Amino acid sequence: MSKxxxxxxxxxxxxxxxxxxxxxxxxxxDKTIIPVIKANxxxxxxxEVMKYLKKHGVMIFAISLLEEGIRLRKKxxxxxxxxxxxxxxxxxxxxxxxxxxxxxxxxxILESILSTSYPLNCHLKIDTGMSRYGLSNELTxxxxxxxxxxxxxxxLKGIYTHFATANDQNEHYFMQLKTMQNLIGTxxxxxxxxxxxxxxxxxxxxxxxxxTTHARLGISxxxxxxxxxxxxxxxxxxxxxKIVTIKTLKKGDxxxxxxxxxxxxxxxxxxIIPIGYADGFLRKNKHGYVEIHGKRYKxxxxxxxxxxxxxxxxxxxxxxxxxxxxxxxxxxxxxxxCQTIPYEILTSISYRIPRIYIxxxxxx
Numbered sequence: 001m002s003k004x005x006x007x008x009x010x011x012x013x014x015x016x017x018x019x020x021x022x023x024x025x026x027x028x029x030d031k032t033i034i035p036v037i038k039a040n041x042x043x044x045x046x047x048e049v050m051k052y053l054k055k056h057g058v059m060i061f062a063i064s065l066l067e068e069g070i071r072l073r074k075k076x077x078x079x080x081x082x083x084x085x086x087x088x089x090x091x092x093x094x095x096x097x098x099x100x101x102x103x104x105x106x107x108x109i110l111e112s113i114l115s116t117s118y119p120l121n122c123h124l125k126i127d128t129g130m131s132r133y134g135l136s137n138e139l140t141x142x143x144x145x146x147x148x149x150x151x152x153x154x155x156l157k158g159i160y161t162h163f164a165t166a167n168d169q170n171e172h173y174f175m176q177l178k179t180m181q182n183l184i185g186t187x188x189x190x191x192x193x194x195x196x197x198x199x200x201x202x203x204x205x206x207x208x209x210x211x212t213t214h215a216r217l218g219i220s221x222x223x224x225x226x227x228x229x230x231x232x233x234x235x236x237x238x239x240x241x242k243i244v245t246i247k248t249l250k251k252g253d254x255x256x257x258x259x260x261x262x263x264x265x266x267x268x269x270x271x272i273i274p275i276g277y278a279d280g281f282l283r284k285n286k287h288g289y290v291e292i293h294g295k296r297y298k299x300x301x302x303x304x305x306x307x308x309x310x311x312x313x314x315x316x317x318x319x320x321x322x323x324x325x326x327x328x329x330x331x332x333x334x335x336x337x338c339q340t341i342p343y344e345i346l347t348s349i350s351y352r353i354p355r356i357y358i359x360x361x362x363x364x
Contacts, residue, residue, distance in 0.1 A: 021053065037049050044346070054079060060080040062084050104125060114147060122158075124191075127161070159193070163198055185211075239275075243292075276305045278305045280349040290323065
């Protein structure tokens, strides 16, 4: 266990991440699954996740930013790194230097790539209905593929799209899917990598997609979905703290900033834990619950930058471990409480929270 001083930390179950990866691989009919480890692996730790998955045979990873790719490359010279986000013209040489595969997301960056003389591996992104990044005009796409296929140093390694509503499996999703399938069917040159599915689409559709070679696994790598898929995914992050002091209040005593909570009776006990919104435990959690000894206890008062308050009973003592999410209380419950999605809850956990990496056994 790494040395840390304030008793608040996140336990990261690397074996759960591997389990989720293998579940996705089965649903993907054994196509190559690309783990998405952007945003510090959704808060879990990109280097540690990469190293663990590589130890188990995974050799390709996706990120969003050039800085993220450079960080990975400095740790490993062998893995494939796919940058999903936009790159600027003046960054192309850096991408080449660090062997980071880049995304062609509009005509301007395409022209910049075609004017280079140094090696670049590229993926062409198709905008099928997300209206974010990618080419959408069919003629432009065919011309781009043709020009890339004849270039001396820039290699068209892949082509892909991104679904806006994969978790809903609605009309828009199937429109995007059909658009991409039709396009692939008309290409005279098909790059070696074709990928469409994100997490939800892997579980719903990937086994039916005959055109694809790869799929991208994002949020479900870490044990989450945006719906109620009946899949044996395991949450990888457990956020914990310890009670550092307990206050015994009399009726009418106030708690926290704004004095928004008032003790209802004498001898009411309030525990304080040293974690707050600067750590990513958002103020919107103020009416929620935490777990202590397998039971739920209510948060009271306003969550501070570095601390929050819990109404407890006489069974709780200083030093007891508090689980904020990842145990009895799921991350999805916290997300619903905060009117957001698990992505935001996980990626909000700040650098102030040390990550403790576990390979197995502690919860099994």
